[in-house]
Amino acid sequence: MNDDLPLADGAQARPYLSLRAPQPHYLRIRDQLVTDLARDLLPADSQLPAERELAERFACTRVTLRQALQLLESDGLIYRQNRRGWYVSPPRIRYDPTRISGFMEYVTAQGRTPRTECLQAQRGPAGAWLAKRMGLDHPEQQVFHLQRRRWVDQRPVLLEYNVLVAEWCPELLGQDLSTSLTQLLRERFGHVQSRSALLMHPETLDEKQAAQLQASPGSNGFYLERLSFGEQGQPVEFDREFWRPDALAVVLETQGAPL
Template sequence: MNGALLNPSRPSFVAESLPQGGWRASVPHYLRIRDQLVTDLAEGVLPSDSKLPAERELAERFGCTRVTLRQALQLLETDGLIYRQNRRGWYVSPPRIRYDPTGIIGFMEYVAAQGRVPRTECLHAERRPAGAWLAKRMGLEHPEEPVFYLQRRRWVDQRPVLLECNVLLVDWCPELLTTDLNTSLTRLLRERFGRVQSRSELLMHPETMNDVQAELLQVSPGSGSFYLERLSYGEHGQSVEFDQEFWRPDSLAVVLGTQHPEAVRRP
């Protein structure tokens, strides 16, 4: 496999630091299995998104128990080199999507720009009162203020990678539910309603998926997720949209640009 097909991952310090002879045999068997599978991936034995052999076959190949094998597989999963489809087995991870959450470009655009195939699936859409919690979070005057509530699943190639909940003020885009929501919301707001966001506030942290989220993203319940929360403001500084994103953490690499203030002041 071309190196570009492998996700960025932590280096195998065990493999890189081992002497050529001597105490190699003292390395735990699961680490030697992990290093051999990393080599297989790097040499193209298994291409991106292909299924690994069954655990029984791999255990026979390496002369180990399935418990030992799973230790190795879990290390590869942690490094983002393989992923598990619930009840379907292990697969070679495709390249991570590079994601800048501070950008104004939408999912459909930045995924396509990386040579991948994005897809949006609207699971639910309705108009309803904001409620007390959301009214407080968005700084709305009344809990009864009407909002559009959307639940959507986003795909990259053939894999679901993201669940998102979007809440938008009805007054900001009143005909939203009459449009096709299986597409870029950023582009839809701009082209159909002439709406753009002036700024956003972000919150990010790791979370654990509940049963519903895990089923929709085709992973095991209790799997980790990367959670992102975004409160966006409209042209006149009013809060207009609140988003929650639940990502498969093995599917993305968060990339943020920085600039030193001294560099900005230089002529």
């Protein structure tokens, strides 16, 4: 037989099949990328080389390379900016949703730079869905709808939708909503939520949300919602937060709740 025949059959040309470990190629590429990232000590938010360059380096197609990159993305080691490329993830922001402390405060406390951008603020009726969800008396009850985007170190990490009962915090729209809402409620209205119910789970961002977070359509996200009650136990605020999943670690301390 002619040894010089080109490897027409892909099977023998696949490098990973000749190696001892029976791992898929994209897992080996991921591991290599992890060690490369660690060795080069790439700073947070720095950009990775182009996909075509990486694919050439690992002798694979872009499809396979992207499979490896998506693993690192799910693990929170790198993130994507839509159509811009891949970047090294900074450490997760540690967020305790049970604490009466606003985004601006706990991000600053971790040595990072927070920014809040108010995308929308309006007053209107709650509507049937929200009234039921919040446990309001009637759907015509007036509420404020806020939509805000929050940044950490030049990167959008969170979309936040707040619904606040209007009579609980009148004149809210005259305030500066690009600051801490927690602080505003405390200092302007003297309010401290006495109780809240939280729910959170992973899910995908919808297309609009992904665009607003400069993420790719269909990106993973982390969803957190909070229903807060006022001093008399009445529902006063309903929040929904959509996070970049690599940007966040939820932490909390429990005081031994007796049965």
